Amino acid sequence: xxxxxxxxxxxxxxxxxxxxxxxxxxxxxxxxxxxxxxxxxxxxxxxxxxxxxxxxxxxxxxxxxxxxxxxxxxxxxxxxxxxxxxxxxxxxxxxxxxxxxxxxxxxxxxxxxxxxxxxxxxxxxxxxxxxxxxxxxxxxxxxxxxxxxxxxxxxxxxxxxxxxxxxxxxxxxxxxxxxxxxxxxxxxxxxxxxxxxxxxxxxxxxxxxxxxxxxxxxxxxxxxxxxxxxxxxxxxxxxxxx
Amino acid sequence: xxxxxxxxxxxxxxxxxxxxxxxxxxxxxxxxxxxxxxxxxxxxxxxxxxxxxxxxxxxxxxxxxxxxxxxxxxxxxxxxxxxxxxxxxxxxxxxxxxxxxxxxxxxxxxxxxxxxxxxxxxxxxxxxxxxxxxxxxxxxxxxxxxxxxxxxxxxxxxxxxxxxxxxxxxxxxxxxxxxxxxxxxxxxxxxxxxxxxxxxxxxxxxxxxxxxxxxxxxxxxxxxxxxxxxxxxxxxxxxxxx
DNA sequence: GGCCCACCTTGCGCTGGCGCAACAAGAATG
DNA sequence: CATTCTTGTTGCGCCAGCGCAAGGTGGGCC
Numbered sequence: 001x002x003x004x005x006x007x008x009x010x011x012x013x014x015x016x017x018x019x020x021x022x023x024x025x026x027x028x029x030x031x032x033x034x035x036x037x038x039x040x041x042x043x044x045x046x047x048x049x050x051x052x053x054x055x056x057x058x059x060x061x062x063x064x065x066x067x068x069x070x071x072x073x074x075x076x077x078x079x080x081x082x083x084x085x086x087x088x089x090x091x092x093x094x095x096x097x098x099x100x101x102x103x104x105x106x107x108x109x110x111x112x113x114x115x116x117x118x119x120x121x122x123x124x125x126x127x128x129x130x131x132x133x134x135x136x137x138x139x140x141x142x143x144x145x146x147x148x149x150x151x152x153x154x155x156x157x158x159x160x161x162x163x164x165x166x167x168x169x170x171x172x173x174x175x176x177x178x179x180x181x182x183x184x185x186x187x188x189x190x191x192x193x194x195x196x197x198x199x200x201x202x203x204x205x206x207x208x209x210x211x212x213x214x215x216x217x218x219x220x221x222x223x224x225x226x227x228x229x230x231x232x233x234x235x236x237x238x239x240x241x242x
Numbered sequence: 243x244x245x246x247x248x249x250x251x252x253x254x255x256x257x258x259x260x261x262x263x264x265x266x267x268x269x270x271x272x273x274x275x276x277x278x279x280x281x282x283x284x285x286x287x288x289x290x291x292x293x294x295x296x297x298x299x300x301x302x303x304x305x306x307x308x309x310x311x312x313x314x315x316x317x318x319x320x321x322x323x324x325x326x327x328x329x330x331x332x333x334x335x336x337x338x339x340x341x342x343x344x345x346x347x348x349x350x351x352x353x354x355x356x357x358x359x360x361x362x363x364x365x366x367x368x369x370x371x372x373x374x375x376x377x378x379x380x381x382x383x384x385x386x387x388x389x390x391x392x393x394x395x396x397x398x399x400x401x402x403x404x405x406x407x408x409x410x411x412x413x414x415x416x417x418x419x420x421x422x423x424x425x426x427x428x429x430x431x432x433x434x435x436x437x438x439x440x441x442x443x444x445x446x447x448x449x450x451x452x453x454x455x456x457x458x459x460x461x462x463x464x465x466x467x468x469x470x471x472x473x474x475x476x477x478x479x480x481x482x483x484x
Numbered sequence: 485g486g487c488c489c490a491c492c493t494t495g496c497g498c499t500g501g502c503g504c505a506a507c508a509a510g511a512a513t514g
Numbered sequence: 515c516a517t518t519c520t521t522g523t524t525g526c527g528c529c530a531g532c533g534c535a536a537g538g539t540g541g542g543c544c
Contacts, residue, residue: 074392074396076396076400077481078400080399080400082395082396082399082400084392084395096385098381099381099382099384099385099389100378100379100381100382100383100385101382105388105389105392106392136342137342139340139341139342140341140342140343141342142341142342142384142388143338143341143342143343143347144342145388146341146347146384146387146388146391147341147347149388149391149392149395150316150326150347150348150391153324153326153391153395153398154316154318154324156395156398156399156442157441157442158318158320158322158324158442160500160501161500161501162500191520191521192521192522192523193521193522197399199399200398200399200400201501201502202501202502202503203521203522204501204503204504204524205500205501205502207521207522207523207524208501208523208524210522211522211523211524221522222510222522223510223511223520223521223522224521239319402530402531403530403531404530433490433491433492434491434492434493443531443532444532445491446494446531446533446534447530447531447532449492449493449494450493450494452492453492453493453494464540465490465491465492465540466490466491
């Protein structure tokens with residue numbers, strides 16, 4: 001599964017400081033500090049569908065997604081996948097240390113071709129101690145993700161499948177949407193199967209639901225591609241009382 | 243809802259140091275440090291069914307549960323409750339700061355009569371900076387809870403109602419079980435409704451399921467009381483392939 | 485002791501969504 | 515450009531679990 005094409009920064013030209021300038025965990029730092037951090041980083045490109053790290057393995061590195069998208073997944077004993085989160089570029093991931101863990105709690109798979117920086121986990125304490133705002137911002141990230149998980153639990157406990165799919169789509173276009181002529185498109189390849197793994201249903205039901213919405217002009221979709229043309233209507237659907 | 247009976251430590255005798263001696267976030271501290279921490283704490287007793295703090299309110303204090311049980315709940319716009327977690331004694335809660343938040347993300351309700359210490363949130367940074375192990379241990383707590391939430395998402399996405407109820411029961415007896423003659427009893431009052439709010443189903447289905455298990459001798463239950471007599475069998479049920 | 489209220493049980497009919505199955509339509513590969 | 519693979523669509527039958535409704539039971543309170 002792992003792809004052979006990769007580049008370590010040690011052999012490549014120095015990374016540009018602008019990469020981290022506007023990224024929350026590093027935004028309070030001055031140019032010298034960012035230089036230090038970049039010099040310690042490895043940079044690497046990942047093909048689509050490749051695992052960056054896997055659930056249960058030693059958390060020996062933590063990551064910062066520069067470009068692309070990451071899907072955080074868990075596999076049941078029975079082999080079914082569940083998608084826990086999507087991570088857009090500009091965010092840290094694989095930060096087991098922030099949760100007091102020594103192994104990764106889930107698997108990270110690229111949803112599109114991606115580029116990520118990474119550092120050895122032993123630098124984590126150094127980062128939190130020396131770099132102003134790093135700790136605070138990472139805990140905010142954790143907090144946001146916890147909030148998202150919480151919301152999903154509520155949705156799964158109380159909502160109908162149709163509402164859950166609507167909510168999942170809305171979350172995706174909020175986090176990773178790209179404006180196009182006909183609406184907002186999800187900016188990485190996503191299958192019905194993926195959506196079903198995000199909402200705890202089957203690809204059949206997702207397919208049927210999207211077909212129905214397409215007929216109503218709410219969405220336009222094709223192979224691995226979904227465009228929401230009427231977000232407002234989708235919000236109404238998502239909040240519809242049972 | 244809030245109960246009138248309460249005691250602030252400031253007016254009561256000094257709290258005993260043994261209270262925090264074996265509690266993970268404080269276990270590495272010496273007697274002098276524990277004294278300092280206790281002198282800053284307020285202690286208070288809560289009746290069963292009382293809200294300690296509420297979702298969305300300013301996170302002005304953080305808490306340590308000395309005795310009793312806490313239910314962490316969220317309410318949907320439609321008014322339905324979902325139980326996110328149970329917190330047993332000896333754990334911190336209301337630690338919005340550890341998630342970079344300024345408001346509580348959920349409501350904490352006592353599941354039984356409880357006693358908790360609390361400190362103003364402005365002391366949080368002081369605690370994490372000065373007290374060895376405090377930060378590490380609290381992030382472990384966060385990590386554990388994130389793991390639990392994650393597991394619940396997986397269960398809700400992939401398992402049948404019966405398995406989810408079995409898993410919820412097993413989690414409860416692991417965290418808060420008390421050995422009795424006929425098995426392991428959940429150590430605080432719990433209704434079918436509560437279980438349904440933990441598993442995303444209805445009290446009817448929970449009632450039917452428990453009745454069936456009772457006939458098979460797996461559990462014994464009464465009003466607000468559940469005893470698991472055959473945990474092993476329950477584990478088999480929880481893991482049963484669809 | 486008797487009333488009331490909160491909690492629990494159970495029967496019955498209905499339906500949302502699943503599982504199966506067969507097929508369609510691009511994309512990728514040689 | 516033929517073949518194969520992956521992804522998406524749709525019809526159909528079925529059933530787990532829900533909603534409704536009616537009734538039971540134990541505890542707390544006047």
